[in-house]
Amino acid sequence: MEKRKYSIAEIAQICGVSKATVSRVINNSPSGVGEKTRERVLQTIEKMNYRPNALARSVATSRSGMVGLILPDVSNFFYPKIIRGVTDYMDTKGYSVIVANSDYNPEQEAKQLLNMIDKRVDGIILCSGVSNREFLTQFRNYHVPLGLVGRTFDSSLSDTGIGGDNVLGGYKSASYLLRGGNRRVVYVEGNPGTSGSRQRMEGYCKAHREFGLPVREELTLHGDYSVEYGREAVDFLLDRGIAFDAIMTGSDLIAIGIVSQLQARGIQVPEEVEVIGFDNIELTTVFNPHLSTVSKPHYDMAQHVARQLLRVIEGKPVPLAHTVVQPRLVLRETTKKRDYDREYL
């Protein structure tokens, strides 16, 4: 029917009114347009398939109606729920979401952040960021509302944030295993450099301190957050003849890799080696045996930070801007059953 996109000026001309009037109709401003004029303009808009250019509007109003979401790796099964939480909320509020991967790489993360600044997003949600304090501090100079999820930092670095207490998570995991009598508890982490990874380590150390046990260097492994790395970690330990009784991990994916490789190499889980995952993604109950893990409500956390971020953007007060959620230990089939299990709920 028509051949290109119309502009507000053309629509105005077609119905013989001014741009201002068309603009008023589009934004249905309460005043300023008579009933018949409004009707006429609406009809023209309809007939011409006119769609106002949101970009132009953005530069005029300096609000883009877009937010950025940066996460390490979309295809890691942990993140889709986060995306969903954010997009679901943003959708209800009419915001679009630009998604980008950082690949656990500070330079990449920085690049994506800048890119979003350039696109003038109204705010950014950064998930398990790997940037260091200095960079984030400097980044604040751009004055873009920033929400952090999964990484807890002192409040000056972001406007709002929610994260699990990773220290506690690591502590619960390690101390449960130690209390069960395991003396050689391995800690298999994902990508190094994330704050979550360091914090879990802290909890792991704390537990060992309480049990009066030393933290042995060779029982701490770092790789990435994949099933594949879980498998490799097992091979690494076994092939080097490093003895161990239990494994605590930085993610469920790693744990799944570990369990499946232990089984493949003839080691019984949990009888010979107990394993605890981290995150409680949906997979944990699909995989056999069901994974014991440390749980946080990701979807809800994502929605929460989305909501908070919009409050920041809209200049509303943001109660409890920085929140830490207590992770729960979920004991299923990769740990032994014990009478005190219910204490850990």
Add this chain to the structure above:
Amino acid sequence: MEKRKYSIAEIAQICGVSKATVSRVINNSPSGVGEKTRERVLQTIEKMNYRPNALARSVATSRSGMVGLILPDVSNFFYPKIIRGVTDYMDTKGYSVIVANSDYNPEQEAKQLLNMIDKRVDGIILCSGVSNREFLTQFRNYHVPLGLVGRTFDSSLSDTGIGGDNVLGGYKSASYLLRGGNRRVVYVEGNPGTSGSRQRMEGYCKAHREFGLPVREELTLHGDYSVEYGREAVDFLLDRGIAFDAIMTGSDLIAIGIVSQLQARGIQVPEEVEVIGFDNIELTTVFNPHLSTVSKPHYDMAQHVARQLLRVIEGKPVPLAHTVVQPRLVLRETTKKRDYDREYL
């Protein structure tokens, strides 16, 4: 340090040059700026932390550097790889990706499409779209480059597209099961209304025709693409006393739900019932038993359509704009081992 975002005019004023000159520096246009001026401007930009407003540039150039990606449900484990494929490619070309969910809902899909039009994305990738022909035809009036992935349609509806041959996929799956001697092959689909779902059904029917068997209404089930629905489907069949020998599905998630529920209800897989998934997501080899499934290279397909879409956007020729990839049957542990298995590679 500074208090707000600078505009090109302010930068120009600060170094005592015109907007035009600053603009030339920013876009490092080959001509028109002397060495010392360029240097001075660059320093000011650096010092002021100036970042050009991509939105304003977009309205001036009418190219936004953004593309839209619409998929049914980000949190379905099938889609993250698709997102990754698209974002990875777009990243290398400097495009941002706006992601939105359609929830298998035509209205929602239409809403997201329009939203992206408003945001003036340079192109849209629509994944397993549920819109009907009429809507898509009408949509073409907006003249936004459109790439389809996972849905094959006649070429007038999109500029480029890639999809698995779902008819063939359904056919391979069903005929393998029938050839193995199974007479009551159930077909458990995900959300109805998707083209993929209809096409697999077509393949399923074709196989039955070839084997001279009737397609029985009660052996076709529809729900959604979740593990949970797989479980429900098994309960449904068992509780109604509907006998069956094998199950072909619309997704691996469904298949996983089916297998795990069959086992839970004491039915051996594959000895008593064989199951074939669809898609070959990573999970298939993490889950025990490893899932037999129909495989397509999702990540590559996503990258491919991203590449093609950019060619359309940039006005370059697009060879093989519409591609159909042949799915492979991957036989693992939820089907019985047979001597002719290798024929199906």
Add this chain to the structure above:
DNA sequence: TAAAGATAAGAAACCGGTTACTCAGATCAT
């Protein structure tokens, strides 16, 4: 040394919107 050509940089129009300000005509109270 003067004419021709190249180059650096500015002025101004433009992209597609929003919005403060203005004003003519209608409505109202007196």
Add this chain to the structure above:
DNA sequence: ATGATCTGAGTAACCGGTTTCTTATCTTTA
């Protein structure tokens, strides 16, 4: 009937960029 108030609608400036056109200055060449 008259002045005050309201209201519909237009004008023009603005948002932050790009780009065409023009001009002043500097080289080059004859």
